[in-house]
Amino acid sequence: MTTLLLAAKAAVAVLLLASGGAKLADLAGFAGTVRLFAPARSSGWVVAAVRHAAVMIAAAELMVGAVSLCWPALTWVNLAVLTLTCGFVIAAGLGYARHRGRPCHCFGALTKRGFGLSSLLRAAVVLAAAIASCMPVRPAPQLHFTLVFHLLLLAGAVLMAAAAAAAAKALLTQPDSAGTVA
Amino acid sequence: MHIPVYLEIAQWALLLGLGSLLVVLYRQLGRLLGDKQDTADLGPPVGSRATPIRYTAVPDGSHERLAPGDGQPALIAFVDPTCPACEQLVASLGELHAAGELAGCRVLLLISDPPGYLGISAAFQATSLPIGRPVSAAEVTGYRASGTPLLVAVDGAGTVRAAGVASKLPEVRSYVAAVAAEREVAR
Numbered sequence: 238m239t240t241l242l243l244a245a246k247a248a249v250a251v252l253l254l255a256s257g258g259a260k261l262a263d264l265a266g267f268a269g270t271v272r273l274f275a276p277a278r279s280s281g282w283v284v285a286a287v288r289h290a291a292v293m294i295a296a297a298e299l300m301v302g303a304v305s306l307c308w309p310a311l312t313w314v315n316l317a318v319l320t321l322t323c324g325f326v327i328a329a330g331l332g333y334a335r336h337r338g339r340p341c342h343c344f345g346a347l348t349k350r351g352f353g354l355s356s357l358l359r360a361a362v363v364l365a366a367a368i369a370s371c372m373p374v375r376p377a378p379q380l381h382f383t384l385v386f387h388l389l390l391l392a393g394a395v396l397m398a399a400a401a402a403a404a405a406k407a408l409l410t411q412p413d414s415a416g417t418v419a
Numbered sequence: 420m421h422i423p424v425y426l427e428i429a430q431w432a433l434l435l436g437l438g439s440l441l442v443v444l445y446r447q448l449g450r451l452l453g454d455k456q457d458t459a460d461l462g463p464p465v466g467s468r469a470t471p472i473r474y475t476a477v478p479d480g481s482h483e484r485l486a487p488g489d490g491q492p493a494l495i496a497f498v499d500p501t502c503p504a505c506e507q508l509v510a511s512l513g514e515l516h517a518a519g520e521l522a523g524c525r526v527l528l529l530i531s532d533p534p535g536y537l538g539i540s541a542a543f544q545a546t547s548l549p550i551g552r553p554v555s556a557a558e559v560t561g562y563r564a565s566g567t568p569l570l571v572a573v574d575g576a577g578t579v580r581a582a583g584v585a586s587k588l589p590e591v592r593s594y595v596a597a598v599a600a601e602r603e604v605a606r
Contacts, residue, residue, distance in 0.1 A: 239424070240424065240428065243424060243428045244428050244432070246425075247425070247428050247429040247431075247432035247433075248432050250429075250432070251432045251433055251435070251436040252436075254436070255436055255439075255440070265503035266503050268503075269501055269502070269503050269506075269539075269540075270501075272539045272540075273501070273539060284541055306429055306432075306433075309425055309429075336501075339501045339532070339536075340501060340502070347440075347443055380423070380425055381423075382423045382425075382426060386423070386426055390426070390429055393429070393430070393433045394433075396433075396437070397433055397436050397437060400437055400440050401436075401440060404440045404443050404444050404447075407444060407447050408443070408447055
């Protein structure tokens with residue numbers, strides 16, 4: 238059971254690192270998704286605010302993912318992960334209800350999938366994993382290790398985010414899937 | 420040395436994550452080498468005959484028809500407000516239009532997103548170029564517009580002179596140049 242909880246925690250953290258890095262590499266695309274949830278017609282300041290919001294969300298994913306992976310004993314980070322994943326489910330739900338088929342840029346340019354039932358289900362699975370990772374781990378010392386291990390994990394986290402960003406950049410040249418005219 | 424269980428699990432999670440990215444990059448490499456290039460099946464073949472398109476003008480809702488081959492060259496852009504590269508294409512076309520480089524050439528922006536989405540894009544809100552939505556998917560089947568942005572340059576005789584992904588100004592200008600000689604005659 239403990240192994241499963243730890244695996245859920247590590248998997249969600251790696252997922253956050255990948256999605257955060259990929260989103261930062263395709264900010265225009267992700268800002269376009271955030272824009273879907275802003276008022277339909279709005280002035281220039283909304284466009285700027287949307288871009289800032291996109292940067293903040295991607296940065297938050299990176300930061301929370303890195304801290305969750307490298308310092309697993311910190312309890313507050315579990316709540317931060319839970320908050321983020323709740324946000325994903327809400328966004329996926331709203332996207333499914335209002336913007337079905339539009340690109341979600343959930344992993345930047347790494348995926349061209351749009352909002353749909355599958356994205357909602359994926360978000361729900363990630364939320365379930367985040368809830369599981371909030372459960373207390375016994376024995377607690379499992380999550381306490383030396384500074385060297387923390388730093389090694391941090392190096393892994395940086396590598397993961399950088400690799401996701403590089404991969405997303407490489408995929409930016411691909412055309413978006415066109416929607417279907419009803 | 421004792422290695423905590425979490426560290427082993429985290430290592431595997433990182434390994435799986437990096438492995439997944441490797442697969443994604445390998446697939447992209449295949450596309451770039453032309454093996455399974457996504458853009459290869461995008462757009463009508465150069466030299467083929469462009470088919471007429473019936474569309475609903477946005478925002479007035481009137482029914483219009485673009486008939487390539489009526490003697491006037493045409494630039495048909497398949498774009499969507501939810502696609503960032505499309506915004507760049509619309510901005511590039513707007514820039515060329517403002518500079519008078521599109522004179523004598525019909526330009527049509529065809530969207531598949533519902534018209535309500537136009538409001539989310541500053542480029543689409545600002546453009547003075549005509550926007551339309553095909554009356555049905557069958558209207559544009561011949562254009563093989565499975566991805567956006569897709570720009571198709573058609574000469575006055577209705578022959579496709581260039582088709583493919585374009586968004587930046589120099590790219591769009593090369594499409595305009597493909598029908599430039601025809602444009603001079605039309606003028």
